[in-house]
Amino acid sequence: MTDFLPPIQTTARDDAVLKALAGFVRQEALGPGEKLPTERILAERLKVSRNTVREALTRWEGLGLVERRQGSGTYLKAAVSPDMLHMPLTLAGGNDFAGLMSTLEIRRALEAEAAALCAIRAGKAEIAQIERKLDIMEEAFRTRAGMSSDEDWEFHQAVFRASGNPLFEQIIAAMYEMFHRFWEHPLGVRDFGHASFPYHRTIFDRIAARDPDGARAEALKLIATVEDDLKRGAANLKLSDRR
Amino acid sequence: MTDFLPPIQTTARDDAVLKALAGFVRQEALGPGEKLPTERILAERLKVSRNTVREALTRWEGLGLVERRQGSGTYLKAAVSPDMLHMPLTLAGGNDFAGLMSTLEIRRALEAEAAALCAIRAGKAEIAQIERKLDIMEEAFRTRAGMSSDEDWEFHQAVFRASGNPLFEQIIAAMYEMFHRFWEHPLGVRDFGHASFPYHRTIFDRIAARDPDGARAEALKLIATVEDDLKRGAANLKLSDRR
DNA sequence: GTGCAGAAATTGGTTGGACCATTGAACCAC
DNA sequence: GTGGTTCAATGGTCCAACCAATTTCTGCAC
Incomplete structure (x- = not known):
């Protein structure tokens, strides 16, 4: 009997953005290398500020899921599914x-x-x-x-x-x-x-x-x-x- | 004979912010649980916009290095050193x-x-x-x-x-x-x-x-x-x- | 003085708008 | 074709607000 109560998220807009975007990727069957919608378009469609979209994309970029090219666009780097498991590992001291x-x-x-x-x-x-x-x-x-x-x-x-x-x-x-x-x-x-x-x-x-x-x-x-x-x-x- | 030509980076402000912040953490000998400077202060000190600071911190948050608590501050979650190795893994396929x-x-x-x-x-x-x-x-x-x-x-x-x-x-x-x-x-x-x-x-x-x-x-x-x-x-x- | 409710300050989260830097495509002169 | 030029699109950065959660301070009741 685990009394598991996930903390309610009154503000988790960037997570919501990522969830929506993951759904979009799945629906459109986008694969690695393909281009995602513009930040401005995403902001408009999702009714959030472009800044929030950027924070969400920064997360994905940090996870290596996405690559942003200034002047060109944002591109998928890996397969994306709504139920992914992220495990960021950090190892102190690079070369020691x-x-x-x-x-x-x-x-x-x-x-x-x-x-x-x-x-x-x-x-x-x-x-x-x-x-x-x-x-x-x-x-x-x-x-x-x-x-x-x-x-x-x-x-x-x-x-x-x-x-x-x-x-x-x-x-x-x-x-x-x-x-x-x-x-x-x-x-x-x-x-x-x-x-x-x-x-x-x-x-x-x-x-x-x-x-x-x-x-x-x-x-x-x-x-x-x-x-x-x-x-x-x-x-x-x-x-x-x-x- | 490797004809290795790394693409030059003319803009990498958020990376620079993280490098500076890592240096700060080391100099101040901050450990897990301790609070780091306000976003506003960081922006002012580093002469960048608060927005850029936020993108950098979002990266660290995604890596699990840092925890942000609204109204309270940003806290270190793990040891941070300037030369860390990050390997974010994302594994497809959730519950099956x-x-x-x-x-x-x-x-x-x-x-x-x-x-x-x-x-x-x-x-x-x-x-x-x-x-x-x-x-x-x-x-x-x-x-x-x-x-x-x-x-x-x-x-x-x-x-x-x-x-x-x-x-x-x-x-x-x-x-x-x-x-x-x-x-x-x-x-x-x-x-x-x-x-x-x-x-x-x-x-x-x-x-x-x-x-x-x-x-x-x-x-x-x-x-x-x-x-x-x-x-x-x-x-x-x-x-x-x-x- | 003590305790506590409410105000005020602090801090991360979000917004909208602006401008810069890079890219890539269309276009043009040669 | 080749090589520039222009120009629109796009990500990167900045600013100045305001919102929401948290912490701290204040002042009143006792």
């Missing part, structure tokens, strides 16, 4: 060691689970797709003699996608941003990620063999190597007192 | 069975990892805090003869907090929203969550015993019971065609 370790722990949890699910649920086509990404990655590794974060990422993305759960990909994609930024400032470890290379294929082998526990174990090993690299880098640079 | 199962798979991954980390890292005070929440939950279970989602949630929250990784709490908190919404429409299963009750104490026992693998295993069992309840409910109601 603790922050990266935090994301890595999340990655360990998700990557292991996704690999296991993938071993259970991936279809033949999806497994073939993963292998293709793996081949590309290995080729890039040979020709450029080192890990390539783009190709690496595509491999992992393929695994997440084949897990049958879209949330994995979305959550990790957001975190990948952070790692990407980090890899551009390698902090002393020149061959960052190098040690993780062989585990990509072992993960794929366990998935292809429909061995969830094996896939999970290999994924854990991969993350462990990245963790080691990270610790090594932190020890090199004494990053801890940064800022 | 597939969506809930998706979140549950994420929960399984995170809850298991968090319990294990907690067994490794939690201090004595944190373990005591978890036990306190557990006692409250068990008491509520006895007196009201059933699971209480609020007390249940507080227990899990304590575990996440003691994991030493703030991201766990943030991610799960967002998903809890979804489950809470769901529990208000119990879909036929009257004693939803009932089966998960005993595992709360077994998880705690393994944490207190500093047994990461045991804690992970018990957490997995708990999620499995919730998963069963969910499947049972879906079978009852044939929810699949909802919306």
Whole structure:
């Protein structure tokens, strides 16, 4: 018996605007890339001030749902549905060691689970797709003699996608941003990620063999190597007192 | 050879406002709960319009960094540092069975990892805090003869907090929203969550015993019971065609 | 002095109107 | 066609009010 009484909202005009706009998007079946009505038109139609419309759109922009281009218009960046779940994550300290370790722990949890699910649920086509990404990655590794974060990422993305759960990909994609930024400032470890290379294929082998526990174990090993690299880098640079 | 040409930003006033405000927060060493300057004062000090200040604050509010109370002021809700990483996630699909199962798979991954980390890292005070929440939950279970989602949630929250990784709490908190919404429409299963009750104490026992693998295993069992309840409910109601 | 109701000040929320900066399309000279 | 120019549309910013919720102060009754 939860006595749940949602606080009444006497003023929530911008939320109301977003709800109306979400309904509009659904009714018009607007997809990513398409243009929304002008702020002025929205203000007039919804009988609110243009300023209120702007605050509402600012919310959506902050959520990455929408992109505003001055002089051009406002465009959808992602699918919008009336019942969306928003989870804004903020990680204190962008590039410091603790922050990266935090994301890595999340990655360990998700990557292991996704690999296991993938071993259970991936279809033949999806497994073939993963292998293709793996081949590309290995080729890039040979020709450029080192890990390539783009190709690496595509491999992992393929695994997440084949897990049958879209949330994995979305959550990790957001975190990948952070790692990407980090890899551009390698902090002393020149061959960052190098040690993780062989585990990509072992993960794929366990998935292809429909061995969830094996896939999970290999994924854990991969993350462990990245963790080691990270610790090594932190020890090199004494990053801890940064800022 | 990356031909990287970032688009130049001639106007980014609200971002500048946020940067300045973040600097202010750091300089004044403001923590969560503390009040920050009035919109009017900020506008005057930063030599921008109050409207611009509002757009900037709307961004932070959307990120959950700040809470605005009409007539009272704007208050910090979380620690703020100039170099934060924001990753707003929006997950499509609200209340249907597939969506809930998706979140549950994420929960399984995170809850298991968090319990294990907690067994490794939690201090004595944190373990005591978890036990306190557990006692409250068990008491509520006895007196009201059933699971209480609020007390249940507080227990899990304590575990996440003691994991030493703030991201766990943030991610799960967002998903809890979804489950809470769901529990208000119990879909036929009257004693939803009932089966998960005993595992709360077994998880705690393994944490207190500093047994990461045991804690992970018990957490997995708990999620499995919730998963069963969910499947049972879906079978009852044939929810699949909802919306 | 104490307690409390009501006034006043404070603060975020909203409005309407104005102007600026950028964009993109229509148009024109070459 | 090519390369400018003009011009309307659109998002970005500003201002000056007023509204609504909250907090603080004031003054009266006791």
